[in-house]
Amino acid sequence: MKILIVDDFSTMRRIIKNLLRDLGYNNTSEADDGSSALPMLQNGNFEFLITDWNMPNMPGIELLKAVRADARLKDLPVLMVTAEAKREQIVEAAQAGVNGYIIKPFTAETLKEKIEKIFERLQTAD
Amino acid sequence: MNEESSTSLESEIQRRQLEQARELVKLMESGDDLQAGKLIEELGRMHESLLFQQIGKLTRDLHEALNGFRMDSRLSEITEEEIPDAKERLNYVVVMTEQAANRTLTAVETVLPLIESLTQQASELGSDWQRFRQRELSADDFRELSRKLDLFFEQMNQNSELMRRNLSDVLMAQDFQDLTGQVIRRVINLVQDVEENLVGLVRISGQRLSNPDAKFKQEQKDTATLTTGTGPTVPGTSDAKQEVMTAQDDVDDLLSSLGF
Numbered sequence: 001m002k003i004l005i006v007d008d009f010s011t012m013r014r015i016i017k018n019l020l021r022d023l024g025y026n027n028t029s030e031a032d033d034g035s036s037a038l039p040m041l042q043n044g045n046f047e048f049l050i051t052d053w054n055m056p057n058m059p060g061i062e063l064l065k066a067v068r069a070d071a072r073l074k075d076l077p078v079l080m081v082t083a084e085a086k087r088e089q090i091v092e093a094a095q096a097g098v099n100g101y102i103i104k105p106f107t108a109e110t111l112k113e114k115i116e117k118i119f120e121r122l123q124t125a126d
Numbered sequence: 127m128n129e130e131s132s133t134s135l136e137s138e139i140q141r142r143q144l145e146q147a148r149e150l151v152k153l154m155e156s157g158d159d160l161q162a163g164k165l166i167e168e169l170g171r172m173h174e175s176l177l178f179q180q181i182g183k184l185t186r187d188l189h190e191a192l193n194g195f196r197m198d199s200r201l202s203e204i205t206e207e208e209i210p211d212a213k214e215r216l217n218y219v220v221v222m223t224e225q226a227a228n229r230t231l232t233a234v235e236t237v238l239p240l241i242e243s244l245t246q247q248a249s250e251l252g253s254d255w256q257r258f259r260q261r262e263l264s265a266d267d268f269r270e271l272s273r274k275l276d277l278f279f280e281q282m283n284q285n286s287e288l289m290r291r292n293l294s295d296v297l298m299a300q301d302f303q304d305l306t307g308q309v310i311r312r313v314i315n316l317v318q319d320v321e322e323n324l325v326g327l328v329r330i331s332g333q334r335l336s337n338p339d340a341k342f343k344q345e346q347k348d349t350a351t352l353t354t355g356t357g358p359t360v361p362g363t364s365d366a367k368q369e370v371m372t373a374q375d376d377v378d379d380l381l382s383s384l385g386f
Contacts, residue, residue, distance in 0.1 A: 009304035011300050011301070011303040012301060012304040015297055015298065015301055019294075019297075053355045054355025054356065054357055060355075061353060061355075082355070083304075083305055083355075084355050084356065084357075085359050085370050085377070086352070086359075086368045087368070087370070088352060088368065088369070089352060090371065090377060091380070101381060102374065102377075103374055104301060104304065104305060105298075106301075106374065107298065
């Protein structure tokens with residue numbers, strides 16, 4: 001499965017990439033904010049998106065909205081991994097159609113659990 | 127005080143004083159002491175009234191400058207809330223980096239002895255194995271070697287699992303760079319803000335500078351930051367004013383209440 005990891009901190013991208021490899025997902029790409037991620041998503045058959053919120057240029061919430069507004073990307077599962085933890089923001093992300101929300105700092109177990117849950121849901125929905 | 131208007135006022139006064147001085151010379155030469163005395167008095171009064179006017183204008187400027195300063199809510203917000211917040215935020219950075227360093231060091235201290243013990247056993251087994259190949263081992267020695275081998279394989283399994291767990295702990299500990307990076311960027315923005323406001327303050331002390339837009343701009347900024355993001359929630363700062371989820375479980379509860 002092809003996964004795009006979007007975060008402006010390269011250390012966090014490496015952490016997530018390594019955790020995904022541990023979980024058996026080896027096909028990952030990286031982008032450092034929404035505006036560089038969106039064209040990658042539009043051109044690259046990604047099956048899963050993991051994004052941060054607080055990023056320069058295009059924040060994660062805007063990326064999420066852009067993905068949902070794009071006819072070809074609208075069903076792409078999106079997991080938000082962010083330090084943004086205000087109730088208002090989580091509600092906004094939920095309304096924008098996020099599939100999962102993890103607050104930093106997180107554990108390897110949380111990431112595994114949320115990814116599994118997202119795919120479980122998608123399978124039952126099909 | 128406006129420099130241009132004060133010079134024109136002064137030159138006007140000077141012109142009138144000069145006129146009256148010439149008049150005074152004429153009166154004294156003609157011997158009209160009574161009129162000359164009146165003129166001297168008038169000259170003195172004029173000088174006094176100029177002084178009072180200038181003091182009055184200075185007082186009004188000072189008053190307005192102080193009012194403008196007081197109304198600049200951005201500056202008071204910075205001093206009352208954001209500077210103390212920034213201190214808490216930097217403290218958070220110290221705590222987070224310390225935790226990450228300790229977590230990494232603990233993992234390294236756990237793994238190093240495991241590697242040493244495995245290396246030690248491997249080298250012992252290596253020399254036993256050489257003796258076996260050279261047919262130097264008795265039947266008892268061989269039984270001892272196979273017992274050691276069993277033990278080694280068992281330990282190898284256990285230790286590699288322990289090493290894997292500790293190395294992933296080192297990996298996760300590096301998340302401090304992202305979290306503290308976001309907080310430090312926020313403090314850098316504040317420092318820039320303080321700098322701009324101090325420049326404004328210097329300008330105020332030179333001439334009155336009212337900034338009625340400041341409050342409006344701040345309100346706009348508050349709604350904008352929710353979309354761009356504000357970084358990790360730091361305890362003991364204004365972050366706590368809004369309803370904040372402190373644990374993944376709270377987030378999960380909120381999302382499930384929203385039908386997730």
